[in-house]
Amino acid sequence: MHDAVFTWVLRRLAEQGLIKGERIGVDASTMEANAALRAIVRRDGGESYREMLVRMAKESGIETPTAEDLIRLDRKRKGKTLSNAEWVSPTDPDARITKLKDGRTRLAYKPEHALDLDTGAVVAAEMHSADRGDTATLPGTLESAARHLAAVEAAPSAEAPAEMVADKGYHSREVLKTLDDGPWKTRIAEPKRDGFSRWHGDDAARRAVVNNRTRLLSGVAHIAFKLRAEVVERSFALILDRGGMRRAWLRGRENLHKRYLIHVAGYNLGLIMRLLTGSGTPRGFQARVSASLAAIATPNAGLVVILIVVAGDQTAAIAFSIARDPLG
Known part of the structure; x- marks a missing residue:
């Protein structure tokens, strides 16, 4: 139902000419989960993080450790890591331990957007696990974008592909090989590497990487990357920071995704309001x-x-x- 509402809003944008479907920018951010990191427990035995520190303190000779002793022990112990394979939140099992954009380590989720770079409309808003890499989440986001574009009769095809613009975090041989000669014409920034690339007989991957590299040298690519840096980041700033979604207040990835879809649908409605009235929000219209x-x-x-x-x-x-x- 939430996806149907999101699609209905996209149809209203298409009626106003706000969906082109020619250049799609993809990027991801982080959202702090509604779960405390200090409450995590081990997946195998259910031991909490504090219980682990108390056990380690007693093993080191401290019979009745205080809070200061536990903090000092936790700060100085070697091999201090928090792995999602070993730890889980009992209140929100879908949340994952990761580093947020501001450098803090928290339980979080990973929202990922696919935007029409010509209009700023969000055509796909997916909610992924925070420990999944960009190359792992990209296929699901592109599939959602293609489905929503098809609903407004703007779906890309192999005969008329749409440009897919992304940063170097999405660059991999498998991704480029999968998308080559398909409905998405990739313009994915390539990270700098020392030495020569060895292909080990994988001619398809080599051709896909070279084709993507060639498309990056054009002036069209420079304009597309400038738009991606501006339009995609603006959507995250307005939805997550100004929109109050940087921290989640729901638990469970499915529940959070439903809430996020409606929030992004409101963002898309603001584009129609700005086109018709010159202001994207009711408050902005009142202040004119x-x-x-x-x-x-x-x-x-x-x-x-x-x-x-x-x-x-x-x-x-x-x-x-x-x-x-x-x-x-």
């Missing part, structure tokens, strides 16, 4: 100030000028007359 000037000629060759100023829900009108010059 407009002025109108009208002039009326009088029978004695004078002039009456009316200035109308509208600011929010307040309207003011000023009228003054200009008399005919008796010497004129």
Whole structure:
């Protein structure tokens, strides 16, 4: 049902000409989960992190460790790692331990967007596990984007492929080989590598990498990457930061994805509002100030000028007359 609402909003955007489907930018961010990192437990035995520290403190000779002792032990112990294969949150098992964009290590999710770079419309908003890499989540996001574009009759095809623009985190031989000669014409930034590439007889991967590299050298690619950096990052800033979705208040990836789809649908509706009214939000529309000037000629060759100023829900009108010059 939530996906149907999201698709309905996309159809309204298509009616206004806000979906082109020619250049699609893909990127991902992080969202802090509604679960505390200090409450994680081991997957095998259910031992909490604090219980593990108490056990290690007693093994080191501290019979009744205090909170300061546990903090000191945790800070100095060797091999301090938190693996998702060993630890899980009992309140939100779908959340994964990862490093957020601001450098903090928390339980989180990974929202991923596919946007129409020509209009800024989000055509796919997926919610993935935070420990999955970009190359692993890209196929699911592109599949969702193709399905939603097909609903508005703008789906790419092998005969008329759409450009897919992404940063170097999405670059891999398998991804490029899979997308080559398909509905997506890749423009994925290639990371710098030292030495020569060895293909071990994989001619298909070599051809796909070379084709992608050739497309990166064109002026069209520079414009597309500039749009991707601007449009995709703006969507994350407005949806996650300004929109209050940087931290989740629901638990479970499916529940969070439903809420996120409706939130992104509201973002897309803002594009229609901006096209029709010049403002993307009701508050922005209310804050707009407009002025109108009208002039009326009088029978004695004078002039009456009316200035109308509208600011929010307040309207003011000023009228003054200009008399005919008796010497004129």
